[in-house]
Amino acid sequence: MPIESPAGPLTTLEETVFLARRHADDLEKHFQTPILLVVAPAEDWAETTQARNTIEADVVSVQMMPTLVVELRGDADISFGRAPQNSVVLPFAAMSKHHGYFRQENGRWMIGDAGSKNGTFVDGARVANGALVPLRDGGSLRFGDVTAKFWLPKSFCLDLRKRMKASVL
Numbered sequence: 001m002p003i004e005s006p007a008g009p010l011t012t013l014e015e016t017v018f019l020a021r022r023h024a025d026d027l028e029k030h031f032q033t034p035i036l037l038v039v040a041p042a043e044d045w046a047e048t049t050q051a052r053n054t055i056e057a058d059v060v061s062v063q064m065m066p067t068l069v070v071e072l073r074g075d076a077d078i079s080f081g082r083a084p085q086n087s088v089v090l091p092f093a094a095m096s097k098h099h100g101y102f103r104q105e106n107g108r109w110m111i112g113d114a115g116s117k118n119g120t121f122v123d124g125a126r127v128a129n130g131a132l133v134p135l136r137d138g139g140s141l142r143f144g145d146v147t148a149k150f151w152l153p154k155s156f157c158l159d160l161r162k163r164m165k166a167s168v169l
Contacts, residue, residue: 002015003066006091012068013067013069017163021164033072033073035151036149040064040090070148079100080095080100081100082097086099110132119144121141137151
């Protein structure tokens with residue numbers, strides 16, 4: 001069951017694995033764009049960006065939402081952020097209204113930060129405002145306390161097949 005949000009329904013990884021069983025022989029036809037697997041704190045949907053302070057591990061425990069599956073679709077820059085005008089809407093408090101963008105250049109996927117409050121990080125390194133940083137298949141992204149894994153379609157389909165087998169056992 002999708003999760004309802006201000007951005008509309010958000011699809012969970014669990015739901016995607018369940019639905020993928022129906023299309024196991026032709027997953028590649030259904031997933032032809034890069035995928036973000038997004039993990040975020042379970043909190044009320046936010047209208048404003050909230051900067052997070054560093055919290056000691058033994059002080060606060062955070063409940064997380066189920067992993068979300070977000071497809072990166074678009075021809076030019078694929079903008080992402082909290083505002084509904086973005087190509088990819090991630091309605092979380094750590095996201096700026098216009099957080100950043102994805103772009104494909106010469107066959108490689110890149111990410112840029114649009115001056116976000118909580119920053120964009122690729123494999124632990126902060127992306128400078130306005131800079132484009134190449135993404136690797138399976139790369140880790142972080143936007144404040146929202147994390148994501150960047151998958152190219154072929155790798156995502158392989159991951160889905162592994163998850164389908166594991167959930168049957």
